[in-house]
Structure formats: C-alpha cells, structure tokens
Amino acid sequence: MRIIQSAWTCNKSSLLTSNSGWLSPEYNLMSWSLSCLQLKQYYPELILYSDSVSAKMLVDTLQLPYTDVECNLDFLNIYHPQLWALPKIMAYSQQEKPFLHVDGDVFIWKKFEDTLLSGNLIAQNMEAATDYYEKIMISLESALNFFPDEIREERKSKNPILAYNAGIFGGNDISFFKEYASKSFDFVGKNILNLSKINVSNFNIFFEQYLFYCLAKKQNKKVNVLLPETIGDNQYKGFGDFGRVPYEKHYLHLLGSYKRNDFVCKQMANRLRQDYPEYYYRIIDLFKKNKLPLFKNYYNLDDLDEVCLVKRYNCLINKSLKVERESITSLNFDFKRDLKKELGNFNLNKSQFIDFEIFNSKINTILRKDFLLLSKDYLYARDCKASFYFQDLFQDTIGIYNKKVIRDNDYQKIESKYNWSSFIEKQKVKKEGEIIKLEESAAFITTLIVPECDQNRFSLLYVDLLDILILDILKISKTIRELLDELKQNFEANELHKNYSEFEELIFGRIKLGLHAKTIKLNYD
Incomplete structure (x- = not known):
C-alpha cells in the first residue's frame, strides 16, 4: 500500500523558527526525520505532500528519503494558520489508489498488519x-x-x-x-x-x-x-514511551501534550541520534549555522560541521567511558544559578523560602566543587551510551537477570525539608493561575543532582528510600538477579510469595528511572 505524509508550515516562512506545536523547532524537524526514516524501513514507496517551505526543508535541506514529493499545498496559505488538519485532508483528496496517511509525529518499528491495510477505511x-x-x-x-x-x-x-x-488514516x-x-x-x-x-x-x-x-x-x-x-x-498513555521500542512497543504517536513534554522530546531526539546520527547532527548543524538557539545545547559546536559531529559521536560511543576532567583554563562561564529568578513569581512562606535558599546554595556549591571540571566530552559520551541501555537490558526477558548494572558515581545528594525538585519541574510547566502544591517531609527529602553537559548544567531527581537502597547496593556491580535477591530481604516474605511479579515490576521501574536519570548504568565488563 502507498504510504503518504503531508506537511504545511501554516503560513510560516521557516521551520527553523516555528515550534509547530512542539517544545522547540528542532524537535519538530527531528520528529519528521524519525517518522520518515522509520516508515522508509518498511515501505519503499513514501510520498510527501507539502507546501514549498516544507519541501525545501524536509527534502532539499534534511534530505529525507521520500520517493516523491507533491509540492502543491501552497494554496492553503489563504486559510487560517491554525487549520493544521487541512493539508492532511487535501492529501487524502488527491489519492487515486489505496493509501495510508501517517502523521509526522507517528513512529513505527514494524510493518502494519495486512489485516489492517486490507480495510476499506483505516484509522x-x-x-x-x-x-x-x-x-x-x-x-x-x-x-x-x-x-x-x-x-x-x-x-x-x-x-x-x-x-x-487520525494518527493513521486511509484505506481502499x-x-x-x-x-x-x-x-x-x-x-x-x-x-x-x-x-x-x-x-x-x-x-x-x-x-x-x-x-x-x-x-x-x-x-x-x-x-x-x-x-x-x-x-x-x-x-493516551504510553504513546511516547521510547524506552520500550523496538522490543516491546512498535507504534508511538506524540499527539497533544507529548509534543511539549521535555522528557518525551529528549527521548525522541535520543532515538534519532541513536539510529540515524547523520540526520540528527544535520539538524543540529543547521541551527548552529543559522545562529539559532537549541532547547538542549550540549556543547559549543560553532567550529564543527555535520560530518565532524557524526565522527565525534561515533568516537565517543565506541570509546571506554572513563571520568575525564577539563583544565581550569578552558572554563569561561559562570556556574552560579538563581533558581527563584529563573522560575518567576511564586509564593513561599518564611520557612519555605529559607529552605529553598539553602537548597539553591547547595546546588551552587556542588556545581563549583564537584561538577565544574567534569569534561563535557565525558558527560556527552555518558548521555549517548545511556540511549542504548534500555534496549540492551530489557529486550531479552530471559537473559535480563544475568545483565549487570552499577550506579553512576557522578551524582550528589541534597537533603531538604521540602520536595524542591518536583516543585521546580511542575513550576516550569504550570498553567496560568495554577498553584503548585509543595510537598513537605517530617524528616527530610532526598534530591539527587546529576551533572549535565547542556546549558542547564545539572538535572534534579527526587528519590525515596527504595531508590536510595538500590543505589547503595549498586556501589559495586550486580546482576539483576543479585540485585533482586538482596532487595528481597527488605520485603515481607509472605507478600513477596503472593506478589512476586509486582515486586519485580516495582524494581524494574526503579531501574528504568535510574537509567533515565543517569544514576544507574549497564556494566558491560
């Protein structure tokens, strides 16, 4: 069956400066690239219906491998730019033989079933x-x-x-x-x-x-x-779960709020980098050459072009991961962060404000004392390697128990009275007028601060006692079986006997959290 896609810039002059509903413009281009490239893996005939701006970007600049391009949607520029479904409907109307339209935010990891494609109407x-x-x-x-x-x-x-x-629409x-x-x-x-x-x-x-x-x-x-x-x-739950492809999920659709979710967008970008690094770095290079900001700017790329970036990536993921440090003379930026100023207006009482200021001060101390000289190459190599961990660990449901994991020692702990990491994350994406509830603990709340090589320089992760226990056990490398056996000692034997599958699911969930946060990694030794 003929597979088609449609793209209209909604009266915008450039896809480099238009979010198109995404968190930032580069994610829009990365989505189009990953969607097209995955479809092309299974369907040789892939047609794009587009306006001239989209065609120039997707085909001429990014060189996406469409079989053919029908550049006939410029007439839609007479319509309101928010009528984003019109190019799809126009593409449907031009078909003369069976087809399936696939949105540019849909990704597949296997062919659609013949029983689906045989339908007169498909959705x-x-x-x-x-x-x-x-x-x-x-x-x-x-x-x-x-x-x-x-x-x-x-x-x-x-x-x-x-x-x-209409993530997919079509039929006979x-x-x-x-x-x-x-x-x-x-x-x-x-x-x-x-x-x-x-x-x-x-x-x-x-x-x-x-x-x-x-x-x-x-x-x-x-x-x-x-x-x-x-x-x-x-x-629509689980439609952006890149950690479960291709071994468990074969279809994802980043509809609605998924496009504006920082974590999901990052995972989508990581998947493009993992499977198609030349396209990923082509997009990065494009933004850098045009001096346009990236939502995640990992390092100064001004002196590196697309070819050099791909070579650098291949070198980093193939070399042994060892902690490297910068020379002090190579540093030319200030590590101090004022989180309250960055987050904007929110109300705190005196006790909360004091605790927040202490929390912010601890972050800046850790940045100067522990993170300042960590090599960006090392941190970026860590990130690139982490993209492979999920599939390597979870695709083999039998062999997983013999796989080894170990904690990553780059992170530091911060203890506070309030759950600032969750509060900060929610504060960034809150709706107008929304009041974020601040969680408090009678004892203390533990936050992990993880060094990053992007412009934010760190990430924060709230952890509970079980997470801390797992990280403590993983001071030394353990197989998944060994980790589970040690953790059993902290659960009631009768409950484990009755609900062992739930116990495993709980621990696997915490391992996944650690892999995402880069506090846990696979040990291939």
Whole structure:
C-alpha cells in the first residue's frame, strides 16, 4: 500500500523558527526525520505532500528519503494558520489508489498488519470525547452557521461524541475519501467568516476526526483500527514511551501534550541520534549555522560541521567511558544559578523560602566543587551510551537477570525539608493561575543532582528510600538477579510469595528511572 505524509508550515516562512506545536523547532524537524526514516524501513514507496517551505526543508535541506514529493499545498496559505488538519485532508483528496496517511509525529518499528491495510477505511483507534470536547462542540454550534448533515444528524441523536484518531488514516475506499474531503472543506469554507468567534485549533478535531466518524457511521462503513480499544481524548498513555521500542512497543504517536513534554522530546531526539546520527547532527548543524538557539545545547559546536559531529559521536560511543576532567583554563562561564529568578513569581512562606535558599546554595556549591571540571566530552559520551541501555537490558526477558548494572558515581545528594525538585519541574510547566502544591517531609527529602553537559548544567531527581537502597547496593556491580535477591530481604516474605511479579515490576521501574536519570548504568565488563 502507498504510504503518504503531508506537511504545511501554516503560513510560516521557516521551520527553523516555528515550534509547530512542539517544545522547540528542532524537535519538530527531528520528529519528521524519525517518522520518515522509520516508515522508509518498511515501505519503499513514501510520498510527501507539502507546501514549498516544507519541501525545501524536509527534502532539499534534511534530505529525507521520500520517493516523491507533491509540492502543491501552497494554496492553503489563504486559510487560517491554525487549520493544521487541512493539508492532511487535501492529501487524502488527491489519492487515486489505496493509501495510508501517517502523521509526522507517528513512529513505527514494524510493518502494519495486512489485516489492517486490507480495510476499506483505516484509522488509528476509536476516540471517546470527554466533557471538555462536548463543551467545545457546544461552543462551535453557537458560533458556526454551517454543519454537514452527517454531524447534525449525529448530534440530534444525543449520542456521546465519538471520533477516529487520525494518527493513521486511509484505506481502499477512494470514493469515500473524495466525498469526505469535499465535505470537510465545505465545513471549513462555509464558516470562514466565523472563525474569529472560536478557538480555531480545536475546530480541527471536528472537521477531520468527528466528521470522518459521522460519515462512516451514516454510510455503515466498517473502519479497521490499529488499536482495538476506545481511548478517551485525554487518555493516551504510553504513546511516547521510547524506552520500550523496538522490543516491546512498535507504534508511538506524540499527539497533544507529548509534543511539549521535555522528557518525551529528549527521548525522541535520543532515538534519532541513536539510529540515524547523520540526520540528527544535520539538524543540529543547521541551527548552529543559522545562529539559532537549541532547547538542549550540549556543547559549543560553532567550529564543527555535520560530518565532524557524526565522527565525534561515533568516537565517543565506541570509546571506554572513563571520568575525564577539563583544565581550569578552558572554563569561561559562570556556574552560579538563581533558581527563584529563573522560575518567576511564586509564593513561599518564611520557612519555605529559607529552605529553598539553602537548597539553591547547595546546588551552587556542588556545581563549583564537584561538577565544574567534569569534561563535557565525558558527560556527552555518558548521555549517548545511556540511549542504548534500555534496549540492551530489557529486550531479552530471559537473559535480563544475568545483565549487570552499577550506579553512576557522578551524582550528589541534597537533603531538604521540602520536595524542591518536583516543585521546580511542575513550576516550569504550570498553567496560568495554577498553584503548585509543595510537598513537605517530617524528616527530610532526598534530591539527587546529576551533572549535565547542556546549558542547564545539572538535572534534579527526587528519590525515596527504595531508590536510595538500590543505589547503595549498586556501589559495586550486580546482576539483576543479585540485585533482586538482596532487595528481597527488605520485603515481607509472605507478600513477596503472593506478589512476586509486582515486586519485580516495582524494581524494574526503579531501574528504568535510574537509567533515565543517569544514576544507574549497564556494566558491560
């Protein structure tokens, strides 16, 4: 089956300065690259429908291996830039033979099943709307003056809103897609003068996914879905879990808030670097040459081009990882951080403020005393190697017990009365008017501070007594079996006997946390 993708810059002049819903522009380009390259692994025919700005970036600059490019979406520039589903619908309308459209934030690690692709209509999954989407629909009904008959009839039935998620959309029924696309453009076109009355971004779900559902239902069309379960529109869990590919998960879709999640974006970027380093560094080089900021700026790359960066990466991941230190003369930046100033306004009482100031002071002391001279090459090599740990450890469900892990000794501990690491993380992403609850302990809370080679220079991780126990045991290398056996002594024997699988799941979860935070690493010796 022909696989297609579609890209429209939404009236923006450059993809280098437009977030396109992502945490930052480089993640948008990395997503497109990883999505395209993974599709190309399984489907030789991969067509891009795009406007000229997208084509220039994705094909001419990044050199993504599309079979063909149909650069015919510039006419969409007459539409509102928030109508981001229109290029997809336009791409559907141009198909004359069976196809599957795959979004640029979808990633696969195996071919789609033939039983799925044989369907006349294909979608990712059935989606159930929450009260939030019902309220949006009510607001649209009060502001718009035209709705397709299929939607009006469905609304009259008083049924809960259902839709089909369009992470993948397609099928063999070409005439259906012609009709669907025509109705969708009518839905938008006949309401152009009313778009100022609505949240335009929210409208996309209804003229794409809801209309598809209503039309298919009215015509009694069966829809083949990749995922059999009906998922609530805000309940897409595990769709950004890069730590479980390709050994356990084969399909990810970074929809909605996943695009703005720092951890998920970082893991996606790491996967591109791991599997396709030349494309990853092509993007890095592109931002550096244009003197544009990166969300994660790992080191000064001004004197290195794409080819040198790839060679450097291959050298770092293939060399033995040993702690290296910089010479004091190579340092030309200030390590002092003022977290309160960086986070903006938030209210603390006197006791909390004193504890926060002590916490901040301890961070700066550790940065100067313990992290200052750690080599950036060493830290970056550590990060690159860490990207391989999950698959190396967890893909072999039998051999995993003989794999060795050890703690990484680069981190330091900070004890405080309040859970500042969690508070800081939530404070960074809080919504306007939201008040973040500050956790307090009668004894103390332990935070690990981990050295980083990006512009932030460190990361913070809240840990509990079990995490600390695991790290204490891993002072010396242990097999997973040895670690589990030592940890058993801290749990009730009867409970372990009844719930041993839950015990293993708990410990594996803590190991994964340590691998992500770079406080635990695999020992290949």
